[in-house]
Amino acid sequence: MSSQQLGIVKRTIVRADKSAVEKLSRFGVATVHEAMGRLGLMKPYMRPIYAGAHVCGPAVTVLMHPGDNWMMHVVAEQIQRGDVVVAGVTAESTDGFFGDLLATSFVARGAKGLVIDAGVRDVKDLTAMQFPVFSKAISAKGTIKATLGSVNVPVVCAGALVNPGDVVVADDDGVVVVPAGIAVQVAEAAAAREANEADKRKKLEAGVLGLDMYKMREGLERAGLKYID
Amino acid sequence: MSSQQLGIVKRTIVRADKSAVEKLSRFGVATVHEAMGRLGLMKPYMRPIYAGAHVCGPAVTVLMHPGDNWMMHVVAEQIQRGDVVVAGVTAESTDGFFGDLLATSFVARGAKGLVIDAGVRDVKDLTAMQFPVFSKAISAKGTIKATLGSVNVPVVCAGALVNPGDVVVADDDGVVVVPAGIAVQVAEAAAAREANEADKRKKLEAGVLGLDMYKMREGLERAGLKYID
Amino acid sequence: MSSQQLGIVKRTIVRADKSAVEKLSRFGVATVHEAMGRLGLMKPYMRPIYAGAHVCGPAVTVLMHPGDNWMMHVVAEQIQRGDVVVAGVTAESTDGFFGDLLATSFVARGAKGLVIDAGVRDVKDLTAMQFPVFSKAISAKGTIKATLGSVNVPVVCAGALVNPGDVVVADDDGVVVVPAGIAVQVAEAAAAREANEADKRKKLEAGVLGLDMYKMREGLERAGLKYID
Amino acid sequence: MSSQQLGIVKRTIVRADKSAVEKLSRFGVATVHEAMGRLGLMKPYMRPIYAGAHVCGPAVTVLMHPGDNWMMHVVAEQIQRGDVVVAGVTAESTDGFFGDLLATSFVARGAKGLVIDAGVRDVKDLTAMQFPVFSKAISAKGTIKATLGSVNVPVVCAGALVNPGDVVVADDDGVVVVPAGIAVQVAEAAAAREANEADKRKKLEAGVLGLDMYKMREGLERAGLKYID
């Protein structure tokens, strides 16, 4: 299935390696994004509905039409413990596709969070439940249940391609998608990067300049940088 | 008075039924919006200046020109205890029409909150006062006092029509306007809806799917939904 | 140097008068902006990365290209205790030019905060450090180090001109720039304004209307305001 | 009927005075807007789909839900020769609610144009038909026919309140709404304004300055304007 299709629910998906997901959950979005070679990031308009929200898990995906959340109920059945639901919409919509009732259902089914390229509502309740949601908008606007979308097809969400089973990592810095096939290697690269950063942080704290630590002075001079008084 | 007019202050307005306002104050914006048949919602760019802000009350309205807050002082006199001031602007403006001094005056006059399709400032002070403000922007930009607007005429605020006396309900999900003439029936519909939701919430918590609870499976199948592995 | 230039680092700049900076740090952005005659304000899209962030200090400026934060390391060396780094970009960019490592370096060099017309990342860490950052966006997107910009040249940041040494004041209401040459007089005007406000606040608290306190009734009548019932 | 309602088609509406409509059709949007006292203007995001589009006529109104154009077919039946259809949506939508087939139907029923706070498509065909459309977006996205809206109720369109029968004037400068009840007087004021402008234009062409023609020099001096060299 190489493209978006409507009216389909894929029940069997291959989730990313469990231990890779667990490892990736220890890192922030910026670190994972760097470990991937600076790919997979959703647009910065995706924001957590409360400060400190954080989630990491394999994606079950859902594709919907603007103003129609029918498939949210269909995707609920496909959730396995630890999954993150990723919702794309076929055109721009800020309506409230998701609220406290669906959140209750998702939690009961084991979902760890929601990433949606549209609006959500009942954010006070969702915050009280500490159910992490990353969305494009907050809106009380109700949606209808009239048109079929799909579940567990590839979706584009906030500018990023998400295949079912891919790992989604989201925190205050945004949302990044790690393809299932490279999750292990990205987790390792993230760990390496973070180890590397601890040492750098200590030097910078001591007042060492990045100019010296990264040996940038020569490159800058070659590029023509001039110091004047 | 069927349309917007300038230079007029209407002193006598018919506020929505008091007990209806009191009842509506117990519900969130999403519930009230649904109870109204999904109407009356302002655009989602209207946000509270602090998390958890909530207000419900009859509207006194004010219409101003961009960058000119003269009428804010005129509307202050028309506030009665429990009112919410709703401010529309004749063209787009993000300037700071309202700050801590006006808030002090509004509170002294009995206002319960402000909904404004423009910017406000002194948000730290307003937050400390716990005076709920819902606005399009936060901006320190000062305004002038040069041109007449009106008070207690119908205004369009963030895409919603607000007549003086209508009930305005605002919380983290946005702002909804309930026409005074249907406030009682909307309050009842909201109560019915909420009663109804408690039961649904319990079922969903127990793991029952919306697919089954709302009996959606047949409709989805009729629409052509296909499950594949 | 009357215009933007690339490839230059100015090491000697004249910072605004120290006691003026100290005085200005006691006032909010709205007060300072009014004291300046309503000038110097950055666009309202500049927001603090955490509620309550506040900073005041002389600007060291840096001009960068979109997606390229090389000069951030160059500006770090020019920071003196108490400075605020102000970063402009030659075209629109939401990428994450600044994160916890650079923040660690800036703090070690004595920087009090950052104002940047682009994105930043690691906002959870920056918040934990209580390092005040005011930015256009939050984004994990990494940047490169390929092209020269300049340090301590005049920059346009979010619509405001900032010369190195100017005082930058930023809080929940936004960011305002006070030219170094008028910092003393603006600080005095701000103090006068604030003194003046305390008295007004008391009157308004007591229920006096702005209409009477500011003697607006006559002007409104002359402008044609009509009261109807 | 003082507020928005769903599921209603009002067949009998009072259209603005015919000769007033005819008179208003001779003036541009800016002139009419000024003649109304600077009210009634829609947001500037409303743009004609082709340069030079111009329309003036009484409004038949339609209220729809995002992504659902069912009521477009309902409003078609209510069109009388010379009417302009004005379409509001209960939440933000950029989908294509209108294309060449509906345009063919509207033209057959006598419509002179469409003003819609959403998207339209087939703009090449609409341009070839020279059917003036003013919209928020151009989008090929198809819409569904699932939910009731209303016809000939008051609607908010792009920030302006439109009652059925009001006169809508639209050209390259945007869209303005003239309440039916004041159409005659606004048409007269517009004519007076335009007559007045011809004389001014001649003077300005001859090099007379607005400063002198409008006698602004004294006011500017009193306000403190200083000329320096």
Added chain:
Amino acid sequence: MSSQQLGIVKRTIVRADKSAVEKLSRFGVATVHEAMGRLGLMKPYMRPIYAGAHVCGPAVTVLMHPGDNWMMHVVAEQIQRGDVVVAGVTAESTDGFFGDLLATSFVARGAKGLVIDAGVRDVKDLTAMQFPVFSKAISAKGTIKATLGSVNVPVVCAGALVNPGDVVVADDDGVVVVPAGIAVQVAEAAAAREANEADKRKKLEAGVLGLDMYKMREGLERAGLKYID
């Protein structure tokens, strides 16, 4: 290759069936989008740089970083006669990635057009060349050549997934992507749809209402529509 990768140029791609491309080129974007089941549409911010621009062809894709157009030269070599270049960017950018020199090269290589989720420049020259470009922005901002992207990997462009070889159709209504694997069947569906429309158009021209032609009256009544006077 199931996801975006950097530093790769795929030389061999399977382009959509030639005759399907030829057939699709006869239809507008709205028709093709409908024929696909309302999928594959790019966001409506993608606009032609001149009115009447139209293009249809198999996609060669290029993925770039913000502000860096190095890969544009790499993709030029992969163009075959009739191709449309589709360019995605790893983060938001409005810079001018493409101008008259690259257009000259693309034309020489046989390209029929460009679809780019960023900015372009020299639009006067591109218009004179009648080289159809669909972009997010127009900007003179120059780009650098510093970082690798990829050619002929799947890219997300303006919210749509584009695989190399897919058919891209673009006109005044926007841009739609037809997966290569279903191009034949979509072309047929488009033809059927258009044939069908000619008949409808005639009826509507004759004054038949959509209400009757589509037999909507019963459904509307069942949904509760009420006619009042």
Added chain:
Amino acid sequence: MSSQQLGIVKRTIVRADKSAVEKLSRFGVATVHEAMGRLGLMKPYMRPIYAGAHVCGPAVTVLMHPGDNWMMHVVAEQIQRGDVVVAGVTAESTDGFFGDLLATSFVARGAKGLVIDAGVRDVKDLTAMQFPVFSKAISAKGTIKATLGSVNVPVVCAGALVNPGDVVVADDDGVVVVPAGIAVQVAEAAAAREANEADKRKKLEAGVLGLDMYKMREGLERAGLKYID
């Protein structure tokens, strides 16, 4: 005068060298922007009100408050034959600060065009006059004449700093500002660049790839680019 000030009209300004202006007028915005080292560009939201608009001349500047165009009449008097008026606003505004009467006056005074970080109106008339205007918005909204701004002070317009006398070049690609002090050298650099481009264009037309013409292959390989089939 190193910063923005209100209430001042500077009558004597030093305009950029005449022959440099004349030379610059032969080049497009992209060429001039490149010749400046990729600086001085206004934001891409600045658009011409008609396709093909082009202007080049020394700037007379005006600073205004949102919704207040009083100073437009003041700046009219300071225009000399060949000048381009550049208008900045102290906060965001889309109102119509300029229309056909002011255009008539500006033309009579010798102005060649207007660049304004706000809205304009009467665009049909301005187009008929072929008076080139580059603006942020088109809006019929009228402005008032209540508050002083300044004339011929440095202004920030759409993100660019403009000093009076600087050369402003604007065309379909946007607007660029050349500081008066470097106008001669930028004109020369632009000429050199354009001469250089003619040769490149010929080669590209003949099918030579940029990869070869710019000798990029080695650099790409060093950066790790891999070709696969």
